[in-house]
Amino acid sequence: MMEKYKRYERLVALLKFFTDNPNKLVNLEQFMDMFNIAKSSASEDIDILEEILEKFDMGKLMTFPGAGGGVKYIPVSSLKSYVPFVKEVCERLKDPSRIIPGGFLYTADLIYSPPIVSKIAEVLVYPFIEKEIDAVVTVETKGIPIALMCARVLNVPLVIVRKDSRVTEGSFVSINYVSGSQRHIRSMSLARRALDKGAKVLLVDDFMKAGGTLKGMTELMEEFDAHVVGAGVMIATEEPREKLIDNYISIFVLKNVEEEKNIVEIEISDWILK
Template identity: 50%
Template sequence: MRRGERLALLSKILCENPNRVISLKFFSERLDAAKSSISEDLNIIKNAFMLSGEGELSTIAGAGGGVRYRIKKPESEIKSFVETLCENLKDQKRIIPGGYIYMTDVIFSPEYSVKIGEIFAQIFMDREPTCVLTVETKGIPIALMTARALDVPLVVARRDSRVTEGPSVNISYVSGTGQKIQNMSLPKRALSENARVLIVDDFMKGGGTARGMMELSAEFNAEVVGVAVLVATGTPQCKLVKDYTSLMVLDGIDTEKGIINIRPDKITIS
């Protein structure tokens, strides 16, 4: 196989397996090439990724080592994407009865959900989460894409336990806005003890659901390393979750004038 052909396949494999350590032996056997040739190819790809702002390629030493590709977009590109997303969501046609905003098409769009998941992964990657936790609602697509970008499993909490999932841990929590008592359930096999959990959701108003997932994680002796939401409301300012990251802030919806006040939030990109 020629070098150009190897470079194409190496790039494809790395981009399809972000944050996963892949050994040189695997590449050598897969492409039928010497490890020295593979190393030279990876150096070329590393420089290309760095110059183009597509991510970083690092070498992991040791017996179980290899190379790992991590998605790392420039901060300017991320901010531009979030601004574009805000403009999309400002369309007055998105206002639905009750003063809500329709976002399902964005959340369930592979184009958007993949990029949102990659941004969340980039923000929280250094905290080394071992799983992503969400609740069975519209946040599942972006939580799944975040888990993929981190190369960790996705865990989904349900509103009610299912007999097909075996014994479960159930908790009751208070919603942040309506002050209603709600239930949340997670199979005992879903989370390992001492897991490092990244909570991902699509929307936060009072923070009750996120707080419920934090309390549920505590039942497994798991550590919550971060909370990421796509949109958080500007009010109430005091949420039940103190430390969270949102990409956008919804300040309000004027149903009479057809105006949706949504803006990018201040985020720190590593």
């Protein structure tokens, strides 16, 4: 005889299950079998958990009726709870000690911090959370941790575009593109088996100036007949105002860096504060 679980035990187990499996449609029967309970009890558990998540702004549960339906956990329900975090990161980015030669900012300590990068990813994917994305695509730079966390939130594979081909990945597609900021000809490659034809993808990067890299990634996606749903970057520069891509969002806008005066002007993007 299967063990009977108390409701508080089931709720804890459900919360753990959903946070481990975000954005995944799960049939109610799975919980009925897991806890050996009736459908009515499973539905009540879901309703209670939904209220708790909403109360503490910890995401939301979406219910889909019908034979092929179920319950899906969306980790980000609103941006309001992320505003204090984004403001804190923005203040840290303003620290003049982050300025490195060339007018760039040192951001590795933030990008490689799991608690920070996981929240950055949750903010970045918010506009795309219900777009039925099949994969997150990034290029092999330090933006990989952000892209990986975005893929984690969306519960989809991460696809990494290489700067050169790898014989260990089989046949590949390679294109040349123009760097938006330096106007250099560069190349990028992706293994043919890395992405399904017709996939819906989200492009992710850590930093964007003119958008040359993201433009190149978009052109590479065309070789796979993939549909680019959008692009998300942690930081985009204010200049040049005319980017090589249009369909993108950024968390921060870097307005100016003055090495001599130790000044960093960076702001939070308007769409987050609305």
